[in-house]
Amino acid sequence: EAQVTQNPRYLITVTGKKLTVTCSQNMNHEYMSWYRQDPGLGLRQIYYSMNVEVTDKGDVPEGYKVSRKEKRNFPLILESPSPNQTSLYFCASSLSGGNEQFFGPGTRLTVL
């Protein structure tokens, strides 16, 4: 089944404790992206990747890191999480940059 998977789905952590949210797609898509969803703000793009080893900042990259060492995976790293990063995170992928994106199930992160 073609899909985007994220892990974990739910995470509660404390300020400053490094964490990684994994994202994987099995559709051989070149483009992958991370978003955060907050009430009243819609989805905002954090980082995106046009292809392996190519990443770029979205609208809200501060406090996040990403890497794209292989085509299928695009982990999101929070080196020192803070409470304002409490949010619902979605990973997405598409065939290329201009195409429709397929979204993962989301990761609900709470930073205490």
Added chain:
Amino acid sequence: AQSVSQHNHHVILSEAASLELGCNYSYGGTVNLFWYVQYPGQHLQLLLKYFSGDPLVKGIKGFEAEFIKSKFSFNLRKPSVQWSDTAEYFCAVILYNQGGKLIFGQGTELSVKP
């Protein structure tokens, strides 16, 4: 800065009523346009998309949208809503010559009363 505006934050309709959700974007270049739907507790799913050609596009579940270039708009419509259409709807724009940057509107929550 480029932005996408959705006119209504929360819309409440009765079943069988007609729906129109507004979406405007601010960008003068070529864009690809999307409407996504998020049912309660689920991830985003594509309703429809516009890349080029006929500005009236049809999507799944009876939804359609019209691209009006002169108004920078891409409004979503459905002639007769059902209770199962209760969800949050997001308009999104990809800026064609800025790689894969995707900008979402704030979302419109639709509640349909049975």
